[in-house]
Amino acid sequence: MEGLRYFEEIASSLDNEEIQAWKQSGKRVVGTVCANIPEEILQAAGLLALRVRAPGIEDTANADSHMHRINCSYSRSVLELLLSGQLEFLDGLVTTNTCDHMLRLASELEANGRFPFVHHFSMPHTLGTSSTEWFVMEMQKMIEHVEASFGTKVSDRDLCESINASDRARGLMTRLNELRKEDPPRLSGAEYLNVALTGMSVPKERFCEKLEALIPELERRQPEGKGRPRLMVIGGGCDSPGFIDFIEAGGAWVVADGLCFGTRYYQGYSDEEAKDPILAIANRYAGRLACPSVMNAFDHNHIMLTQMIRDWRVDGVVCARLKFCDHWAGFRKLATEALQQDDIPVLDLEREYQTTGSGQIRTRVQAFLEMICT
Ligand code: SF4
Incomplete structure (x- = not known):
């Protein structure tokens, strides 16, 4: 479909024409x-925030000599991207402490990168009031560092405009997600992921223009494939539309997801009327x-996933x-037990970041679909 080509193109690589145009106009990009x-x-702060992905990296031989x-x-x-010079277009990088692997990556990026700006954002690992306060303090530290490094000032008004830009993208993605509720869905899971990845790879205004044009096209679309099993995909480090396509090729639709590169990135809004924009941002991150x-987020996630499964x-x-x-x-262990109690079957697939499919995955997906259909 013509309107989807732009999104497929952008999602297929880390650097893209929009980033190049952004940089040519003198503006900077932070991963x-x-x-x-x-x-x-x-x-x-007037920077383009680019979610770092590594499409096209097949082999991590260089990175493997630094990280086990x-x-x-x-x-x-991601380290392989750095070592092969593919992150050189970035003007800075923000790392975090999601897990020990990410911490190892952060130290390698700091040690081997030549970025003018590197910031470590320390995310909280619990939900609750003190964690929200922690998140707020981390954002304040990040603002100070960004201001000092890029010679700019971040006002409340700048923050509110930034919230509006992200919320506009989230609103359009919510509309797009609604189209997946139909049978057959108006777009496949692979197509949805291409759009989702684009939204974290180009300026928000450009993304929203393109998505506003795409949605009416999709609303007019008459796809085939009614009655196929409807799947949700959850998991970490999954930014491969090819992998989702591989699952769907077994005769299913991926109609929902709980991916960091998908729905989690777009879920929820910041309160645009709030007096304190930093707190509004923190509350949105805690609520999704x-x-x-x-x-301590399992019950919170179980309730949200169950609602999505229903909807x-x-x-x-x-x-x-x-x-x-x-x-x-x-999470998979806890989720499998909890969802199976609700009569929702769960298929556990272990994969590598680059995996788009394999004979073993095909067999397991087919067996899972047969089990669902009986
Ligand atoms: S996929 Fe898992 S191990 Fe890898 S960075 Fe994300 S949370 Fe850490």
Whole structure:
């Protein structure tokens, strides 16, 4: 479909034509390595916040000599990007402490990168009032560092404009997500992921223009494939539309997700009327589906996932987690037990970051779909 081509193109690489145009106009780009880093701060300083992905990295041989292979392949692939010179267009980077793999990656990026700006954002690992206060303090520290490094001032008004830009994108993605509730959905899970990845790779205004043009096109679309099993995909480090396509090729639709590169990035809004924009940002990050590294968030996530399963009429959940990712392995165990009690089957797939499919995955997905359909 013509309107989707732009999104496929942007999602297929880390650097893209919009970033080049942005840089040519004298503006700067800062990478972020996790969905827990608030992009609103960077945007408020006039920077483009780019979620770092490593599409096209097949081999992590260089990175493997710095980080042991028991670190997840997302973290090693990002280091490979750095070591092969593919992050040189960035003017800065924000790292975080999602997990030990991410901490190892952060130290390697700091040691081997030549970025004019590197900031470490320390995310809280619990939900609650003190964690929100922590998040607020971390944002204040990030603002001070951004101001000093880029010679700019971030006012409340800048923050409010940045919140509006992110919320506009979130609102459009919510409309897009609604189109996945239909049977058949108006767009496949792979197409949705291409759009979602674009929104974290280009300026928000440009993304919203393109998405506003796409949605009416999709609303007029008459797709085939009614009655196929409807799946939700959850997991970490999954930014591969090819992998989602591979699952759907088995005869299913991926109609919902709980991915850091998908719904988690867009879920919820900041209170645009709030007196304190920093607190409004923190509350939005705390209210959405939480990262499995957040230790007391299982019940919060279970309630949200169950509601999504109901609303999108999901028949089964695929947990696609990266090898050696303990956070998602732990979450998968708890989620499998809880969802199976609600009669929702769960398929556990362990994969590498670059995986788009394999004979073993095909067999397991087919067996899962047959089980759902009987
Ligand atoms: S996929 Fe898991 S191990 Fe890898 S960076 Fe994310 S949370 Fe850490």
